[in-house]
Amino acid sequence: MIPDPRLATYPFTSDATAYVRDLGIPIPDLLEKHVYARARRRGMDRVIQAIEGGIKSNTEIPSELELLSYPIARMIVSCVNDDYLIRRYALAEAKAVHESLGTEQRDFLIAMGQEFGMRPTPSEQGFKMHFAEYVRYANRMHAPVWKLVNRRLYHGSVLLSLREFRRLLQEAIRDHIQQDLPLAVPPEIC
Incomplete structure (x- = not known):
């Protein structure tokens, strides 16, 4: 049994x-033994769903198998070794x-942000983040609200609502997953 169900929710x-x-x-056991068949199927589903537009949560399998499906999905993406698939999967x-x-x-959000290289600090409205760090994560977002010129700065920091910080954290997670792929998967596994 998994000690913290959040491990399966945040497998990265x-x-x-x-x-x-x-x-x-x-790895050979994970890829061949019957006991991990559901994790393998879920890993394949993750990749297919990523291609089709979005990974759906699966509450029908135990959280440990859900967690194991993540490295399986990463191996599949790595074996295909296609830049588009890597970007699509990470997103x-x-x-x-x-x-x-x-x-x-x-x-929890602060700790997760710190794990991925962010340095958020709490503020009355939500969070503060240094403007250079903000630009790093907001640069792919095209809505005018995300442009630095449209943001309030306070001593070099951008003020963020909780919702806005979660969105930037999503970008940090995307970067983290994408940078780790492709894995060096042995040819006999691919």
Whole structure:
């Protein structure tokens, strides 16, 4: 049984990675043994759903198998080794967790942001982030509200609502997933 269900919700975190590593499941077992068949199917579903437009949460399988489906999906994407698929997959994984981020407490969001290189600080309205860091994550968003010229600055920091910070965190997660792909998957596995 998984110690914290959030590991399956946020499988790209260092805690989730450490948990999977500590399970000590050899890759051949993960890819061949019947006990992991549902995780393999879910991993394939993640990739297919990413291509089709969005990864849907799956509450029908145990959280440990849901967590194991993430490295399987990453292996599949890595074996295909297509830049478009990598970008599409990273975006879909990041979008899939955006709704879950809406239920999390501020401290959890700060810790997750810090894990991905962000340095948010709490403010009365939500969060503050240095303008250079803000630009790094907001540069792909084209709505006028995200342009730095349209933002309020306070001592070099951009003021963000909770909703806006979650959106920037989604971009940080996307970057994290995308930068880690493709994995060095042995040819005999692909």
